[in-house]
Amino acid sequence: MYDELCGFEGKAAAVGGRGKDPVNEPMIRHWCEAMGDTSPAYSGPDAIAPPTMLQAWTMGGLSGHADGTGRATAYDELLALLDGAGYTSVVATDCEQEYRRPLRPGDAVTFDAVIESVSPRKTTRLGTGHFVTTRMDIRAGADGELAGTHRFRILKYAPAPAAVAASASTSPAAVPRERVPDRPTARRPRPVVNRDNRGFWDGIAEHRLLIQRCTGCGTLRFPWLPGCNACASPDWDTVEASGSGTVFSYVVMHHPPFPAFDPPYAVALVELAEGVRMVSNVTGVPYDEVRIGMPVQLEFLRCDEELELPVFRADEPQGSER
Template identity: 70%
Template sequence: MRTGRRGGSVNGEPEVSEELTRRLKAYEGRAATVAAVGRDPVNEPMIRHWCEAMDDSNPAYQGPRAVAPPTMLQVWTMGGLSGHTGRTDAYDELLGLLDEAGCTAVVATDCEQEYVRPLRPGDEITFDAVVESVSDRKSTKLGTGYFVTTRTDIRAGGELAGTHRFRILKYAPARAPARASARAPALATVPTSDRRREAPEERRPRPVVNRDNAGFWEGVDRHELLIQRCTGCGSLRFPWLPGCSACGCPEWDTVEASGEGRVFSYVVVHHPPFPAFAPPYSVALIELAEGVRIISNVVGVPYDKVRIGMPVRLRFRRYDDESVLPVFQGVSP
């Protein structure tokens, strides 16, 4: 019964909401992580991988006197797939309280970093974190929930090297009104046998829609796969970005993809299982005829028959009343 009342608080019971907010704010100032140790010292391979991924050739990050890029500050504190060490019961209790209130979804919203001194290969990292703030209840396009901000102080050899503030939104997903499509049903072009075999048992996770990609998802709702086109230099780009990486122009329009493409690369997922996904299944990087690439599922063919170079055609698959996603139908040669 208690869980139900908390869940009701997110949906508009003022007195319960006030009580929940009071309990949440009691965690402000409490430790989230204590005396945690970085899994690895600051090291050259991770610096090199970062710089290659970011296309950053700054000479300060190379050679015998190299320093780590300042923006890698959080990297040295990450727990990896095995999880974090040093996290307190208080932080887990805070997240658990939000879960019980119906705020089961989470999205990172922003971070803020302050750099005190450069980190160099060989530095041993330790860090502590505190719950800096919990907001009042907020209503967003994603849903209603609470912003939780943690502040992490990162040290090298016991000396403060930087501070990292990280904010998440824990929220109860909003239910969008069902939309009637003017087009044919999303699965009309997929044989009935394929629909039964490939239909997920649970709803797909919802994409995070923001001001930079909202136009893309609006196009998907209309069964259009839209590619951004820079109006400055004409370059096509995907995924959607606020500006052109080729010329820097912030202005753009869109072109609709023809839907033809080929498998550029792929993986077959066997483990771990996730709700709404039943392994094994294939996830592919599709190169569209227009030259850009998109990650999606290959459907209509067995997972072990997907091959690099396989021709595919765009389909729009409706998973429930709220979710339409682009997928690609394998085409037999």
């Protein structure tokens, strides 16, 4: 079957695609607000679009591309072949972007995509399947100048028996809401610690939540970055967070089940008193009592003998009026 899969390499995944909207200032503003990016390069008369928005201009949204552009038949045939072989599940694994020229408000975006590669059969924690990589060339302007390239990789796989069993055992029908789940025995995933964020994790080990501060312009930033997203200065120091915050937004995770986590549980975007935001868990209340605006206070959760994480305990008593 792998020879048949390889036959799709080089075939079109999208032909003659056109962005539903030209590059525009409102979308740039929304993106920057969501990302907390205050760079002056993205506003004003000479504004450019953030490079990482490259794929956003090609997306069809919930309604797709009504003009018929977009995904090509070969890509659908490849996915159907994998489905027929039992690789019925899919998960996005990673993406890579290359930038050639900035996109500016008013640019019309066009794109084509090709099935770049299909991997041999691989076995992962999720199950066994094939990685499919597509490359999208994104062009802009009347001359169709190449603005950038986006490579997107998915895994089409057959779920491992353990994953299927876990999914069945944690479905809403199988787990009564009032039952308190057993404490998970699996270890939580380890955070990736590198030279850019090591200081943050060193602070956590000392029960200190450290926020980066640009010594050039004084802007606070989180998560930790190698340079300032306001003035581009590489110089910084840290300030210690007071630990007070409020729930800015949250989601409740029901699926998929993951070792060391018992769904449903709430994942919150917490706005610290200092003005930056971070993603963490809210403790002290059931998942369905977490609400936007809820005051929370920093605490540290010992997950195992090696891992301790910053979480936030709700300041409000359980069952308080909403």
